[in-house]
């Protein structure tokens with residue numbers, strides 16, 4: 001009855017920031033991402049009739065309070081679907097630091113969804129898994145399908161799920177993550193989403209989202225790297241403008257983040273074409289072509305403040321490994 005799943009984190013080019021339904025985690029807009037080969041969660045779930053309570057261990061430590069409760073709530077959803085009463089043993093390991101703007105909740109909840117449903121004896125289609133992962137943690141729905149992924153805004157819970165638009169390996173682009181801080185976030189992204197309405201920039205942002213999703217899909221389809229990169233950068237700044245103008249304001253950047261934005265622009269000046277994006281954290285994700293990733297990596301390693309560099313290709317979605 002034990003199932004083990006490996007699920008990748010993902011980086012969004014068109015971002016999800018703001019929900020139209022808090023409980024169901026229905027997004028204010030559609031988003032587009034790619035799965036990351038170098039950052040993932042490996043999660044085992046075992047429903048066991050001998051267990052009196054659910055146990056949740058993340059990165060070797062037993063979880064408590066809100067973190068544990070969120071996992072148990074997700075197990076409850078799966079127990080309800082499988083008509084199961086048994087408690088479960090959950091063990092999850094991330095190969096990267098939690099809560100630093102690398103989406104650990106995305107890979108974690110994608111892995112948990114597939115592992116728990118498999119262990120409960122369910123054999124759910126990809127669409128159902130994506131919907132379930134979304135309810136657990138929004139962007140986790142994008143870590144279920146392969147490669148380049150679109151999460152449809154949808155009109156209801158049933159129609160808001162992620163699907164693959166191009167397989168991994170379709171395009172030889174890399175995401176080189178410059179990790180500049182491993183300090184845990186003060187405000188979680190769950191809370192951050194609820195503040196969007198207080199930013200004067202949120203309405204104008206929403207007005208342009210549908211067009212942006214279409215444009216980036218076209219750029220990926222045409223493998224037009226320049227267009228793709230320009231949209232990605234503009235979108236990251238657009239989302240952070242909303243974050244910084246919310247009440248209370250959310251400043252996820254540090255001086256290192258700004259330094260890396262300048263680094264990327266300087267790379268372009270010398271013909272090393274790359275573009276940046278950031279999530280709810282200070283780390284900078286640098287998108288480049290595979291042929292340039294080594295040069296970018298070695299330049300990044302020389303920058304003080306850059307603690308770690310992680311090179312990612314596009315990757316498959318969540319999969320059972322044991």
Ligand code: PMV
Nearest residue numbers: 012015016138139189279280
């Ligand atoms: O799924 P959450 O609640 O961790 O939100 C993710 C939000 C961003 O990473 C900032 C953007 C995105 O689309 O991944």
